[in-house]
Amino acid sequence: MKDDRQNFVLFAVFAALILFGWPLIQNRFFPTANPPATRIEGGKQVAVPNPAADPTADSPAAVRDRQQVLAETPRVRIEAPLLRGSINLRGPRIDDLVLLRYNETVAKNSAPIRLLSPAGAPEAYFAGFGWRADGLTPPAADAVWTASAPVLSPGKPVTLEAANATGQRFRITVAIDQDYLFTIRQTVLNGGTQPVTVAPYGYINRVGVSKDPDSWTIHTGPMSVNNGAANYEPNFSKVDEGVQRFTTKAGWLGFTDKYWLTALVPDAAQTFDGQFRAGANKSYQADYTVQPRIVQPGQALGQNSRFFAGAKEVRLLDRYTDDGIVTKLDYAIDWGYFRLVEKPIFYYLDWLFRMVGNFGVAIILLTLTIRLVLFPIAQRQFASMAAVRAIQPKMKALQERHKDDKQRLQQEVMALYKQEKVNPLAGCLPTLIQIPIFYALYKVLLLTIEMRHQPFVLWIKDLSAPDPLTPVNLFGLLAFTPPHWLGIGVVPILLGISMYFQFKLNPQAMDETQKQVFAFLPWVLMFVMAPFAVGLQVYWITTNCVSILQQKLLYARHPGLKQAPVK
Known part of the structure; x- marks a missing residue:
């Protein structure tokens, strides 16, 4: 009895450590979910402003500021199915881009995501292409280029042109596909009397670090593919310490956020030098330079590259990779070590969503599929549990007989398992x-943009965020927002209830301590799971409900599991 009390006290201490210690480590190692998309105020559901949103979405003054900056220079409009924006002819730069398919919040009138913004505007973020001034005099950084057309759209490229005083003409031809990929061709025509050295470069410059946290589970910040592998280092802090360089062929570099990516893709046939470096005013730059080449008088030299600026859609990144357009662009999504499991689950879940039109229903169907596949294994698990339970009296006898000889006890137990043809590990397989x-x-819900802002039913407007409806503040009727560790939503409560009834159906425990632990554990896990994405909780609730039905069915086939163990 004393041992039972000690065991229960140890479990209570362990549970308290989980409840209060877990929040301290989860954001670093296991980010739980996206920020809440909605909240309950006065009993009504309202969209939550996105703290990481483009300032133009929330501040009229910021809108005027940006529009003023955009109006200061001549521009070529970008009009594509998924993109709107413009190219700055001074520089030139691609520095104005919004993503039409994605909004800042779940509100109906929410502004679209702004990815690129010009220098001098809030959160500047832009890309440019040029030539090194090493044996060549390229146009000045503030030179205004001429454009062959006023609008860039799929199938209608635009050529930008400028010249210098020594007879060289420079052309940058920009094309865009139906999605987010720009094709850039940089050409130097040497109309001078002397050979010139041509070394094209490209760069991406951004002010400030990513608003999505960089964690052990998901990388945000500088990223590259070099020397045949995806490199999720360095992070912004490492770049602050000094320039990070590499040399490779058939790779790319840029900046990744949770859902968005900008990437420079040099010509795969040429070796290039890439680097990440920090600048003034908390700015960061990714840039590359290809090996210099000599252009004789009267000759021209062209260099192709690509620039990706858009959403990290799984199918799109896979298509660019599989078609050989960009090497390992699919690695922009940090799937991690379980990539071989995560991607098939994503594709199956996405297929179910396309079939039924609701991601919550798709998650339920995914769960049912998994449980159906595992049903034969579960049958063997219950059969093994029944067999282990049947030999408990013999186990107790062996423990009493050899309580002072642990080695002999272990040998006798193994012999008993062999004699009774019992495998105690079989129950662990499912x-x-x-x-x-x-x-x-968990990773699919956390990483993939396809899950972002996906509604389920009633008040659940975003399956990738925690449940916003909690009885702690009387479902929003009280004018306060409880802390995240206390704001237990309705869905986590349903999760705790489902776990409680599932544990109630488990075979009767051998001692009182086990009974107390199983009675207490569902409510501990309820608090632990509350900050996670609702979609993950829907999966677990469905799993528990199916397990309850499955246990009832298998108890009918193995009635011995219901009986109390023989003392």
Whole structure:
């Protein structure tokens, strides 16, 4: 009895550490969900302003400021199915880009995501292309280029042109596809009397670090593919310490956020030098330079590259990669070690969504599929549990007989398992299989833009965010927002209830401590899971409900599991 009390006290201490210590480490190692998309005020659901949003979405003054900056220079409009913006002819730069498919918040009148913004405007973020001034005099940084057309659109490229005083003419031809990929061709025509050295470069410059946290689970910030591998280092802090350089062929470099990516893709046939460096006013730059080449008088030299600026849509990145357009662009999504499990789960979940039109229903169907596949294994698990339970009296006898000889006890137990043809590890197999599946779904909900702002039913407007509806403030009727560790939503409560009834159906515990632990554990896990994405909780609730039905069915086939163990 004393041992039971000690065990329960240890478990209570462990549970308290989980409840209060878990929030201290989850944001670093296991970010739980996206920020809440909605909140309940006065019993009504309202959209939450996005703290990481483009300032133009929230501040009229910021809108005027940006529009003033945009109006200061001549521009070529960008009109594509998924993009709107403009190219600054001074420089030139691609420095004005919004993503038409994605909005800042779930509000109906929410502004679209702004990815690029000109220098001098809030949160400047832009890309440019040029030539090194090393044996060549390129146009000045503030030179205004001429454009062959006023609008850039798919199938209608635009050529920008400028010249210098020594007879060289410079052309940058920009094309765009139906999605987010720009094709850039930089050409130097040497009309002078002397050979010139031509070394094209490209750069991306941004002010400030990513608003999405960089964690052990998901990388945000500088990223590159070089020497055949994806490199998620360095981060912004490392760049602050000094310039980070590499040399490679068939790679790319840029900046990745959770859902958005900008990437420079030099010609895959040429070796290039890439680097990340920090600048003034908390700015960061990714740039590359290809190996210099000599252009004789009367000759021309062209260099192709690409620039990706858009959303990290899984199918799109895979298509660019599989078609050989950009090497390993699909690695812009930090799938991690379970990539081989996560991507098939994503594709199956996305297929279900396309079939039913609701991601929450798709998650439920995914769960049912997994449970159906695992049903034969679950049958063997219950059969093994029944067999282990049947030999408990013999186990107790062995423990009493050899309580002073641990080695002999272990030998006798193994002999008993062999004699009775019992495998005690068989019951662990379904749980072990579920772990990578559960983690894979967690990563899918956390990483993929396809899950962003996806509604389910009623008040759940974003399956990738926590449940906003909590009884702690009387479902929003009280004018206060509880802290995240206390704001237990309705869905996490349903999760705790489902776990409680599932544990109630488990075989009766051998001692009182186990009973107390299983009675307490569902409510501990309810608090632990509350900050996670609702979609993950929907998966777990569905799993628990299916497990309850499955247990009832298998108890009918193995009635011995219901009986109390023989003392």
